[in-house]
Amino acid sequence: MFHLPLANILTEPVGVAHYVSVGAILFVCGALCMATKRNALGVLMGIELVLNGANLNFVAFGSKYLRSDVHNLGLDGQLIALFVIVLAAAEAAVALAIALNFYNSHDSIDVDRADQLSG
Amino acid sequence: MEGIYWPSFFFWLFSGITCSFAVAVLVSTNIVRMAFYLVLSLAGAAGLMFLAGADFVGAMQLLIYVGGTLVLLIFGVMLTSQERFVEMKTMAGDWVKGFLAGGALLFVLIYAAFSIPVWRGMERTAAEAVPVTHTVTPIAMGLLGARTDAPDRPGYLLPFEIVSVHLLVVLIGAAYLARAKRTRTIESN
Numbered sequence: 001m002f003h004l005p006l007a008n009i010l011t012e013p014v015g016v017a018h019y020v021s022v023g024a025i026l027f028v029c030g031a032l033c034m035a036t037k038r039n040a041l042g043v044l045m046g047i048e049l050v051l052n053g054a055n056l057n058f059v060a061f062g063s064k065y066l067r068s069d070v071h072n073l074g075l076d077g078q079l080i081a082l083f084v085i086v087l088a089a090a091e092a093a094v095a096l097a098i099a100l101n102f103y104n105s106h107d108s109i110d111v112d113r114a115d116q117l118s119g
Numbered sequence: 120m121e122g123i124y125w126p127s128f129f130f131w132l133f134s135g136i137t138c139s140f141a142v143a144v145l146v147s148t149n150i151v152r153m154a155f156y157l158v159l160s161l162a163g164a165a166g167l168m169f170l171a172g173a174d175f176v177g178a179m180q181l182l183i184y185v186g187g188t189l190v191l192l193i194f195g196v197m198l199t200s201q202e203r204f205v206e207m208k209t210m211a212g213d214w215v216k217g218f219l220a221g222g223a224l225l226f227v228l229i230y231a232a233f234s235i236p237v238w239r240g241m242e243r244t245a246a247e248a249v250p251v252t253h254t255v256t257p258i259a260m261g262l263l264g265a266r267t268d269a270p271d272r273p274g275y276l277l278p279f280e281i282v283s284v285h286l287l288v289v290l291i292g293a294a295y296l297a298r299a300k301r302t303r304t305i306e307s308n
Contacts, residue, residue: 013127014127018240020228020229028228036213039207048157052184056164059168059176069237075268078173082175088188092191092192093191094293096194098296103198103199
């Protein structure tokens with residue numbers, strides 16, 4: 001089904017599909033982290049994992065070592081990955097400030113406690 | 120069986136580190152251990168980026184992400200690490216639902232990735248013939264708006280400026296949001 005001959009797993013180059021699979025694993029782990037963690041900082045770590053999975057995909061689609069056809073992102077993939085890294089840093093700073101504010105005002109970091117807006 | 124193709128070996132090494140520590144972040148209940156596993160997972164992702172020929176992006180991943188963003192997160196962990204928040208268990212029903220949905224999504228994504236023939240990798244001789252180029256100068260020129268690698272593609276000067284101003288706004292806003300609330304504590308005392 002997957003056409004993955006295990007015999008030459010170390011003698012043949014890997015392709016975009018392998019990188020996309022690693023990105024998919026990071027994405028699913030991050031999404032499940034966001035959904036199941038009750039600590040607000042655990043949710044933030046899930047977001048970091050998701051953004052990293054996306055970054056890995058951008059880099060893989062732009063790499064000339066993984067696919068040789070003309071439909072290659074080239075350097076655009078790496079440039080977008082750089083922007084994602086910077087935006088992730090900014091997002092972490094703001095989200096951490098909000099989490100600390102919440103901790104100061106509620107004396108708790110449990111996201112289930114943040115329910116003032118529920119009707 | 121001829122010689123090992125070392126980039127593939129290192130791909131499996133780094134992807135094993137990245138994926139196993141990402142799963143460890145997911146299943147761990149201790150927030151301090153989660154932060155440590157996340158550092159290792161993102162460092163493995165940086166190794167994968169080096170292997171894909173993105174040397175500058177991999178270095179930035181190590182510097183900004185592992186060295187900056189995660190240190191910020193670890194400071195957050197330390198500032199909020201009361202006894203009762205270090206270990207927070209997830210309810211069992213959440214785990215079951217989460218693993219069902221996540222497993223289905225993971226299966227679909229990996230199946231779709233490997234069902235495209237051109238994504239499965241090149242021949243070994245073709246991969247070894249690809250010339251090695253450094254990416255720092257083309258990335259810098261692309262950020263300045265004058266692409267040297269593909270002159271027909273647009274530059275990134277405007278997004279670069281927007282991201283710069285955005286970062287400034289975010290840093291001021293984060294400092295404002297996270298500042299110590301002296302008046303409230305004095306009143307409550």
